[in-house]
Amino acid sequence: MKTKEINVLALAYLGDAIYEKYIRLYLVKSGISKVNDLQKRSVNYVSARAQSHFLTLLINNNMFDEEEMSIIMRARNHKGKSKPKNTDIITYKHATALEALIGYLYLEKRIDKLDQIMKFIIGE
Numbered sequence: 001m002k003t004k005e006i007n008v009l010a011l012a013y014l015g016d017a018i019y020e021k022y023i024r025l026y027l028v029k030s031g032i033s034k035v036n037d038l039q040k041r042s043v044n045y046v047s048a049r050a051q052s053h054f055l056t057l058l059i060n061n062n063m064f065d066e067e068e069m070s071i072i073m074r075a076r077n078h079k080g081k082s083k084p085k086n087t088d089i090i091t092y093k094h095a096t097a098l099e100a101l102i103g104y105l106y107l108e109k110r111i112d113k114l115d116q117i118m119k120f121i122i123g124e
Contacts, residue, residue: 003107008075008100015103020046022118045121048087052094054121063120068101068113075100 003011023045024038032038044050055072058064064072075097084092105114 003104004071006104006107008071008078009096011071011101011103011107012075012096012099013103014106015099015101018106018114019051019099019102019118023122026118026122048084048091048095051098052087052091055094055098058098058117058120061120063117064101068105071101071104072097 020042023042027038027041032041045054059069059072076093078093078096087095102114102117105111105117
């Protein structure tokens with residue numbers, strides 16, 4: 001399987017699950033034990049608005065190489081037919097781009113880079 005040829009929305013689908021796993025693990029390890037509290041805190045990380053914000057911060061901090069930026073740009077510029085429910089289209093596309101990159105890094109077994117990105121996002 002050539003990862004670069006996978007549809008970016010499929011990469012984002014996978015990346016969404018991986019991203020959420022990292023966030024959930026981080027929140028549980030931080031000592032939050034009530035599910036309602038976990039859910040409330042997770043929104044600070046897993047919403048399209050938050051993901052778009054984190055992608056911008058990561059780009060501004062030069063965290064990505066050329067190959068990674070290529071995945072981000074492909075996902076951000078993808079002409080999808082779905083309409084975002086709770087946000088504007090630009091925010092949605094940026095969030096999708098971050099998720100696609102995470103899915104790509106996971107499939108490429110670039111776990112060190114994935115960990116670096118997630119540590120940046122959670123502030124470690």
